């Protein structure tokens with residue numbers, strides 16, 4: 483058997499980070515060499531000989547972590563949300579100067595969530611109306627979720643490519659926020675409720691019919707197969723990859 487991949491986890495005391503630490507420790511082909519939290523020194527990741535770092539921290543620090551790790555020649559798997567076109571472009575530019583280094587940014591590592599997004603994008607051109615509802619635990623700091631943003635963008639791109647116009651909406655008065663956030667022209671609604679983990683519904687409507695695509699993560703272990711797939715593959719994918727769908731042959 484070949485040498486195990488040396489892995490560091492950033493945000494290791496968090497809900498996701500702690501789950502990733504356990505998953506890496508349980509994987510015979512991976513070796514946990516560093517586990518850092520907010521008070522940790524990023525230099526410890528390179529000092530420990532990490533080949534791949536997994537980032538589940540907070541939107542305010544994740545981009546800085548990625549740039550520092552890329553400088554150190556360490557591949558990065560990022561689950562932290564809050565990324566946008568500009569921050570992704572900065573990482574893509576940085577990687578152009580570091581050939582051989584791979585970064586995977588995925589808003590959702592649950593296989594079912596990736597499939598739900600893919601199915602929604604495929605269905606979107608055939609329906610007059612599409613809206614996205616995401617439902618999460620109330621400790622989540624960003625809204626709407628990274629998954630919902632990624633889904634809405636994919637739906638919008640698929641509709642634009644097919645020449646389908648915006649969902650009909652006669653709303654001309656009401657309270658601010660009642661129609662949710664506008665992501666590339668697709669309405670996205672965020673629910674925060676004690677007891678939930680991570681859930682998403684894509685509602686697609688035509689006259690006389692509705693298709694609902696729903697995914698539920700009941701436990702954070704649901705994200706682990708995708709995270710470990712990313713850890714195993716990121717070193718073989720130089721440059722920036724956005725979305726787990728690219729590793730699943732679904733893009």
Ligand SMILES: NC(=O)C1=CN([C@@H]2O[C@H](COP(=O)(O)OP(=O)(O)OC[C@H]3O[C@@H](n4cnc5c(N)ncnc54)[C@H](OP(=O)(O)O)[C@@H]3O)[C@@H](O)[C@H]2O)C=CC1
Nearest residue numbers: 493495496497498519520539543561562563588589590591
């Ligand atoms: N891609 C995916 O599949 C998934 C993505 N997520 C995303 O992952 C992120 C984390 O979620 P979750 O685990 O629930 O959040 P938590 O708040 O539980 O965890 C975040 C952790 O990061 C730590 N942290 C803050 N700053 C730093 C830093 N500079 N270096 C290292 N660690 C730091 C925090 O420490 P402290 O509390 O001390 O500040 C905390 O322990 C979110 O953006 C969430 O949206 C979540 C689930 C799945």
Ligand SMILES: O=C(O)C1=N[C@H](C(=O)O)C[C@H](O)C1
Nearest residue numbers: 563589590622627628629680
């Ligand atoms: O914060 C969470 O919990 C989650 N965050 C990700 C997101 O914002 O999409 C993924 C999943 O929904 C869980």
